[in-house]
Amino acid sequence: xxxxxVRFPETVMDHVEEMVEEGSFSSKSEFQRFAVEYVLxxxxxxxxxxxxxxxxxxxxxSDGPVxxxxxxxxxxxxxxxxxxxxxxxxxxxxxxxxxTEYVDTHYPPTDPRSILLEDLxxxxxxxxxxS
Numbered sequence: 001x002x003x004x005x006v007r008f009p010e011t012v013m014d015h016v017e018e019m020v021e022e023g024s025f026s027s028k029s030e031f032q033r034f035a036v037e038y039v040l041x042x043x044x045x046x047x048x049x050x051x052x053x054x055x056x057x058x059x060x061x062s063d064g065p066v067x068x069x070x071x072x073x074x075x076x077x078x079x080x081x082x083x084x085x086x087x088x089x090x091x092x093x094x095x096x097x098x099x100t101e102y103v104d105t106h107y108p109p110t111d112p113r114s115i116l117l118e119d120l121x122x123x124x125x126x127x128x129x130x131s
Contacts, residue, residue, distance in 0.1 A: 006032065009104045024060060034060070039110055080113050087117050091124040099124070 008016075016031050025031040034056050037048035050056070083106050090099035099121055107114035 007100065007104065008109070012108070019060075025056075083107075083113075084117060084120075087121065091121055094124075096121060096124045 040046040
């Protein structure tokens with residue numbers, strides 16, 4: 001296996017730890033592997049390799065869709081523009097870590113807005129500018 005480091009907001013990890021304590025997953029690592037495989041299975045023709053994937057889906061996702069569908073409102077769009085402006089401001093000033101944390105505190109990792117902002121931040125990460 002390849003090792004990868006992923007940053008999650010503290011509130012997300014608190015919820016993951018609750019699921020581990022409840023026995024839904026044997027460890028945080030198992031949850032993270034499942035989450036990645038699940039997202040891949042939903043967005044591409046990827047076939048998950050994790051043992052017991054179908055059972056985990058049935059037990060974990062029995063409450064309905066994970067990502068709620070919502071109609072964008074002008075308030076939501078305006079809120080996104082405000083977040084994007086702050087992220088850009090932090091990144092331009094060389095504080096990519098703070099910009100990343102700002103994205104993490106406003107949107108879950110699977111939210112398209114988060115994915116877009118993270119993609120935009122790669123420009124600043126690639127330059128090595130970070131304080």
